[in-house]
Amino acid sequence: MGEKILEVKHLKTYFHTDAGLSRAVNDVSFSVEKGKTLGIVGESGCGKSITSLSIMGLVEIPPGEIAGGEIIFEGEDLLKKSEDEMNKIRGKKIAMIFQEPMTSLNPVFTIGQQITEALMLHETLTKKQARERGIEMLKMVKIPLAEKRFDEYPHQLSGGMRQRVMIAMALCCNPDLLICDEPTTALDVTIQAQILELINELKEKTGTSVMMITHDLGVIAEVADDVMVMYAGKVVEHATGDQIFEKPMHPYTEGLMHCIPKLDDDDTQRLSVIEGMVPSFDDMPAGCAFCPRCPEARQICRERMPELAEAQGRMVRCFKYTQEWEESGE
Amino acid sequence: MSKKVFGFFNKQKEYEKEVLENGTAARYSGFYADSFKRLKKNKMAMFCAIVLILIILVAIFAPLLAPYDPTYQDYSAVLASPSLAHPFGTDEYGRDILSRIIYGSRVSISIGIVAQVVASLVGVTLGAVAGYYGGVVDSIISRIMEIFQAFPDLIFAMAIMTFMGKGVLNLFIALRLLTWVRTARMIRGSVMQLKEKEYIEASRANGASTFWIITKGLIPNCLSTIIVMVTLGIPNAIMYEASLSFLGIGIQPPTPSWGNMISAAQTFISYRPVYSIMPGIAIMITVIAFNIFGDGLRDALDPKLKS
Amino acid sequence: MLSYTAKRLLQTVIVLFGISLITFILLQVVPGDPVALMLEKRADPETIAKVRHELGLDLPLATQYLNFIKGAVHLDFGTSYFTKEVVSDALFRCFKVTVKLACMAFVFAAAIGIPSGIFSAVKRGKGVDTFVMILSIIGVSAPAFWVAIILQIIFGLKLAVLPISGFDSIASYILPSVALGARYAGNMARITRTSMLEVLGQDYIRTAKAKGVKKWGVIMKHGLKNALIPIVTLVGTDFGYMLTGSMLIEKVFSIPGIGKLAVDAMSNRDLPLLEGTVMYIAFIFVIVNLIVDLSYAFLDPRIRYGKGEA
Numbered sequence: 041m042g043e044k045i046l047e048v049k050h051l052k053t054y055f056h057t058d059a060g061l062s063r064a065v066n067d068v069s070f071s072v073e074k075g076k077t078l079g080i081v082g083e084s085g086c087g088k089s090i091t092s093l094s095i096m097g098l099v100e101i102p103p104g105e106i107a108g109g110e111i112i113f114e115g116e117d118l119l120k121k122s123e124d125e126m127n128k129i130r131g132k133k134i135a136m137i138f139q140e141p142m143t144s145l146n147p148v149f150t151i152g153q154q155i156t157e158a159l160m161l162h163e164t165l166t167k168k169q170a171r172e173r174g175i176e177m178l179k180m181v182k183i184p185l186a187e188k189r190f191d192e193y194p195h196q197l198s199g200g201m202r203q204r205v206m207i208a209m210a211l212c213c214n215p216d217l218l219i220c221d222e223p224t225t226a227l228d229v230t231i232q233a234q235i236l237e238l239i240n241e242l243k244e245k246t247g248t249s250v251m252m253i254t255h256d257l258g259v260i261a262e263v264a265d266d267v268m269v270m271y272a273g274k275v276v277e278h279a280t281g282d283q284i285f286e287k288p289m290h291p292y293t294e295g296l297m298h299c300i301p302k303l304d305d306d307d308t309q310r311l312s313v314i315e316g317m318v319p320s321f322d323d324m325p326a327g328c329a330f331c332p333r334c335p336e337a338r339q340i341c342r343e344r345m346p347e348l349a350e351a352q353g354r355m356v357r358c359f360k361y362t363q364e365w366e367e368s369g370e
Numbered sequence: 371m372s373k374k375v376f377g378f379f380n381k382q383k384e385y386e387k388e389v390l391e392n393g394t395a396a397r398y399s400g401f402y403a404d405s406f407k408r409l410k411k412n413k414m415a416m417f418c419a420i421v422l423i424l425i426i427l428v429a430i431f432a433p434l435l436a437p438y439d440p441t442y443q444d445y446s447a448v449l450a451s452p453s454l455a456h457p458f459g460t461d462e463y464g465r466d467i468l469s470r471i472i473y474g475s476r477v478s479i480s481i482g483i484v485a486q487v488v489a490s491l492v493g494v495t496l497g498a499v500a501g502y503y504g505g506v507v508d509s510i511i512s513r514i515m516e517i518f519q520a521f522p523d524l525i526f527a528m529a530i531m532t533f534m535g536k537g538v539l540n541l542f543i544a545l546r547l548l549t550w551v552r553t554a555r556m557i558r559g560s561v562m563q564l565k566e567k568e569y570i571e572a573s574r575a576n577g578a579s580t581f582w583i584i585t586k587g588l589i590p591n592c593l594s595t596i597i598v599m600v601t602l603g604i605p606n607a608i609m610y611e612a613s614l615s616f617l618g619i620g621i622q623p624p625t626p627s628w629g630n631m632i633s634a635a636q637t638f639i640s641y642r643p644v645y646s647i648m649p650g651i652a653i654m655i656t657v658i659a660f661n662i663f664g665d666g667l668r669d670a671l672d673p674k675l676k677s
Numbered sequence: 678m679l680s681y682t683a684k685r686l687l688q689t690v691i692v693l694f695g696i697s698l699i700t701f702i703l704l705q706v707v708p709g710d711p712v713a714l715m716l717e718k719r720a721d722p723e724t725i726a727k728v729r730h731e732l733g734l735d736l737p738l739a740t741q742y743l744n745f746i747k748g749a750v751h752l753d754f755g756t757s758y759f760t761k762e763v764v765s766d767a768l769f770r771c772f773k774v775t776v777k778l779a780c781m782a783f784v785f786a787a788a789i790g791i792p793s794g795i796f797s798a799v800k801r802g803k804g805v806d807t808f809v810m811i812l813s814i815i816g817v818s819a820p821a822f823w824v825a826i827i828l829q830i831i832f833g834l835k836l837a838v839l840p841i842s843g844f845d846s847i848a849s850y851i852l853p854s855v856a857l858g859a860r861y862a863g864n865m866a867r868i869t870r871t872s873m874l875e876v877l878g879q880d881y882i883r884t885a886k887a888k889g890v891k892k893w894g895v896i897m898k899h900g901l902k903n904a905l906i907p908i909v910t911l912v913g914t915d916f917g918y919m920l921t922g923s924m925l926i927e928k929v930f931s932i933p934g935i936g937k938l939a940v941d942a943m944s945n946r947d948l949p950l951l952e953g954t955v956m957y958i959a960f961i962f963v964i965v966n967l968i969v970d971l972s973y974a975f976l977d978p979r980i981r982y983g984k985g986e987a
Contacts, residue, residue: 130889138880147978148903514695517699520963525922528939613820636929639830650819650827661818
């Protein structure tokens, strides 16, 4: 095990809504190793974005509430930091890239103004130095005509270019941890590959640790060392990338795996889908949250929630790999 | 992009902008029943609706409610201070201020409602014609609307009142000339969107007459837009009436109007401030009630426009 | 941007032309002969005819209109029938007073309305928000002339700290400016709040927070600059209204501004003065709107660089 840069322990992020209490992140623990990439996978609404916003301290309170847990970053608990201290960490030590490059850049400021903003905030630079660094960053993320682009406005750039700008912006202060929240979802497939390649390349170059949040296991295959699968606010499987792709153990992971189109397959079998939807918080089943959609569910699954337990060298939350499964045999 | 602004209030302007940008909500059967349910949930709007009903009842039953004849002059009680006999005191001719305010509601409410409804009829017709025919007709009507919008409203109303002479009828005309443009613009926009819809195409293909298409196909679909425009337009018209009467070119004394009462009271502000305060409060309550109710109506009728 | 400006300018010229035509037509339908009114009952028909000739009122309507346009272009509207003052001089004299009043009212409205709108949006749903919104709806719904009178009663008479009429000292402008600005302060608070709330929910606000920008930095820099775009449109048009619609306030405080000039010209049927005032006010109003539209384009780079404008 390498050195841990981030360790999240029993994180609970709840939202108080008109319809009741939503446990968006319900007792989630994981860690990110230095220089490694952790992939977090799940459908929308499973709590992966809220997890990342909790780390950044960007959950709106209220209606949100961090109900418990610890977020240990470089040995200190981020949840105990003041707003001012967090502002010194955000953008400097932990940076984040968002899903929507089209709307995540401020339309009334130039690319340059937005890149240098973080630089000027976190480092003592003159305007000229900041400009040089900014242009350097644009070149690093392979934006052609960087000097010209620097003075342009977001609407003059394509979606892929804007995501590159977002990456440049995130990396300009050499953060120790980069959180990517669905960085390629809104982009064309060819651009997606380029962006992922760029993130990988920059990770090698700068030694930044990465948390890659996505619903697409294809993306995980490209970048992740470790994979954590989330469902309805809980971790259901946590394993290395190799393990997951070799053999998914949780039925949900398996289902997600079947959703990836395989080009090398000869058979004309249809792409399968997981039936049903992520249950909403006010409609949570009594037992395992996934059991209404699970093809293998048994009576026991409907009765209580399985624990996240070690099985075959990884962590899985499923009765299939427990003693009880054999006993319950149907 | 030219967001020309016309009139006193922004509520109407905001609504206008929203509809022009997003179009009106699609209609379905039971739509008005659903809207009414939504409206009933809005407590502020319902409270204002009750206030409005009360004001309208006061206007209708003024002769029963007013303790005195509004024009009866009692020279033994000139500029009397508030008392049991005269709750708001009396004016410079010894007329009871409360009674004059009660009768004044007749002027404000009737002028506000009638001027706005008539202006809307003109606006709806011209807007629908411009939107439906497009081309040269649309260009001409649109240019006229632009010119009308470019006139500062109060000056325009004053000019008309001066040229045509004072009087209730002329006041109606002036207010109508001021307020039709806004409705026309809205309806034009809505009709232009609607006429591309399949069901209009279908009735055209079936040989329906233009009159039939406009009156049966298009206007009912703009109805909620029209209702909201009228509701938010009434306080506007009330305010114009009060302003013009205050300037002495609207309703003429001895007929009481809230505007001309304030105008007369101005001379006596140091001696009898309550005289000028009360009619203003009457205007304010009426206008606030119409505005909040109009807002609620808009939210109820166009749920998708609510953020 | 250039073609947009050109288009907008052309539109303005057409509108101004239309206004001149309407003004002219309105003046033709004035009941009663202005000359007879001017010379009162003493005049015999011969004198009236003579004066009509001198004033060019016996010419065909089309010629009269052409003369009117020619004069208007040179800011020459002739001399007042009554005071014999050159109309453009009178306009300029009164306009100076009104501009001062409108500017002060504008500063008041913006200084109160915009910050309270921002505050209200940031504290959405809290007590401050409710308080600001109640105040603003009162501000918007109270007739300006009545607010003026209330201010006179409170500050001029009861507290006796400010003059209730006149226009010589800065102090005498305070009450009129507040009365004129109150409604617009309410408007601005409402619009600023709506606009800010919309902007604060945008993705780029989250980006700015993720960069480590402080809360008020995010609000004032990233939020306000975007929210300002619709606010400027409204605020600018409001300024147009303050410049041209101050007659009610001018009447309450006996301020000899452009509004009072217009009211006087109307009650006297003083044709040249009336033509001049109406044209002048309409002109100012149209120009302010033009400037607002152009500054709108300036604030929003998407329009400045030719995108998003059909």
